[in-house]
Amino acid sequence: MGFILVGSAFAAVGALPLSGRVQLVHIDLDVLYVVMLFAFAPYAVFLGGWSSYNKFSLIGGMRSAAQMLAGEVPFFLSVGGVVLLVGSYRFADIVGWQDAHGWMIFASPLGAILFTVTILIELERIPFDLPEAESEIVEGWTTEYSGLRWGMLWFGGYMRGFVGCALITLFFLGGWGMPSYTLGDIPIFTPHIIPPIVIFLGKTYLVFAFMVWVRSAFPRIRTDQLLEAGWRRVLPLT
Secondary structure: OHHHHHHHHHHHHHHOOOOOOOOOOOOOOHHHHHHHHHOOHHHHHHHHHHHOOOHHHHHHHHHHHHHHHHHHHHHHHHHHHHHHHHOOOOHHHHHHHHHHHOOHHHHOHHHHHHHHHHHHHHHOOOOOOOOOOOOOOOOHHHOOOOHHHHHHHHHHHHHHHHHHHHHHHHHHOOOOOOOOEEEOOEEEEOHHHOOHHHHHHHHHHHHHHHHHHHHHHOOOOOHHHHHHHHHHHHHHHO
16 A cells, blocks of 8 residues: 555656756646546555454545545545636646736635645545544554554655645646746846745745644544535535
8 A cells, every 4th residue: 555655646746847847757737647646545545444454444444535535526626726717737837827817826715725625635634634543542544554564654645745735836826936026126036046946845845834734723623524524515615
């Protein structure tokens, strides 16, 4: 299971553009490719809990499947809103649209909020960490894993966390672009002197810092609250 999580995460990172010229693998429809790989992890999570032959792990895997189904449909629909506005399935076109019209978070603030919520559900971060319940003694579907296997699972989870933060940056925060500010004819902030990779990584790590703040500020919600919020609140809003 760890190879599936880590492999899909690395494959997604390889297709993420770090700037207009830096990208490991150039794919025409890179948005579909990355989103598909990002949503592939629930299969590994459910199989990991089922193959452990432990009732706690099996319950954790079942909770994971229920949670992912409640979050993946709004996740794909929130991505569709960005694609409909831009008219392209390429990250470069989405960033270029934001350079011309402003960041997508201002054009679609509700979409940005819903996408961030669904990302947290997909990443199983607190308050949506029901599959692992990492603050409990028995850690959900990862109960029977230790050593290198346990490390691979968590490494894949944090790699997916980077991909999720990068998607928020590319879709709603202008990617590697930054606006210029002038006071009359005097330039106050000229982003062209900063390497685009530094801008992109800086935004991505700030988004991850926001997720860490959410983790420490909100308690875990119940399973029924999550499912009701996913199907009856987030889905209609998306």
